[in-house]
Amino acid sequence: MARPPGQPRGDFEALQASVLFCNRCRAPRPVRERLLLVLPDGELNEYLCAACGASVGSRKVTAPPPPLVVR
Numbered sequence: 001m002a003r004p005p006g007q008p009r010g011d012f013e014a015l016q017a018s019v020l021f022c023n024r025c026r027a028p029r030p031v032r033e034r035l036l037l038v039l040p041d042g043e044l045n046e047y048l049c050a051a052c053g054a055s056v057g058s059r060k061v062t063a064p065p066p067p068l069v070v071r
Contacts, residue, residue, distance in 0.1 A: 016033065016059075017031055017033075017047055017057065017059075018030060018031065019031065020047055020049075020056045020057055021056065022049040022051065022052065022054055022056050023054070023056070024049065024052050024054040025049060025051055025052055025054075029049045029050055029051050029052075029056075030049075030050040030051075031047040031048060031049060031050060031056060031057075032047070032048045032050055033045050033046070033047055033048075033059075034046050034047075034048055036058065039060075041062055041063060042060055042061050042062035042063045043060070043061045043063070044058060044059075044060050044061075045058060045059050045060075045061060046058045047059070
């Protein structure tokens with residue numbers, strides 16, 4: 001499928017981590033994602049170590065712009 005010119009590729013739009021390095025465990029560990037904040041332009045999620053519960057990172061998910069209503 002061809003994309004319109006000027007639009008970036010969407011291959012990595014929705015990446016989610018499954019394993020991150022935990023400083024407390026001193027090893028790569030599976031992570032859980034937890035909703036931290038709901039913002040006007042999206043959501044802020046926090047990654048927690050599945051073994052010890054320490055925070056190991058975060059990611060911001062931006063919401064699509066609201067649709068334009070034309071009358």
